[in-house]
Amino acid sequence: MGQPVATRPHIPGYGLPETDDGLMEWGQVEARLTESKHYWFATTSPGGKPHVNAIWGVWVNGAL
Numbered sequence: 001m002g003q004p005v006a007t008r009p010h011i012p013g014y015g016l017p018e019t020d021d022g023l024m025e026w027g028q029v030e031a032r033l034t035e036s037k038h039y040w041f042a043t044t045s046p047g048g049k050p051h052v053n054a055i056w057g058v059w060v061n062g063a064l
Helices: 026-035
Strands: 038-044 050-056
Touching: none
Parallel strands: none
Antiparallel strands: 038 050
16 A cells, blocks of 8 residues: 555635645654554534544554
8 A cells, every 4th residue: 555645634714734834754644653552533423513532542554
């Protein structure tokens, strides 16, 4: 599997930069995923109410 392509979400009016400045390289991201023990998952209900939950996990061979 190839490396992900870094992009920013398109959210007009939210003030996100138009450039790629400040985006992390995949190696930096994967290092953080490998070192972490806790991962945050965010979902929304059908009505749009957000829900965030921390879970334990292990990042191995490019997968959680």
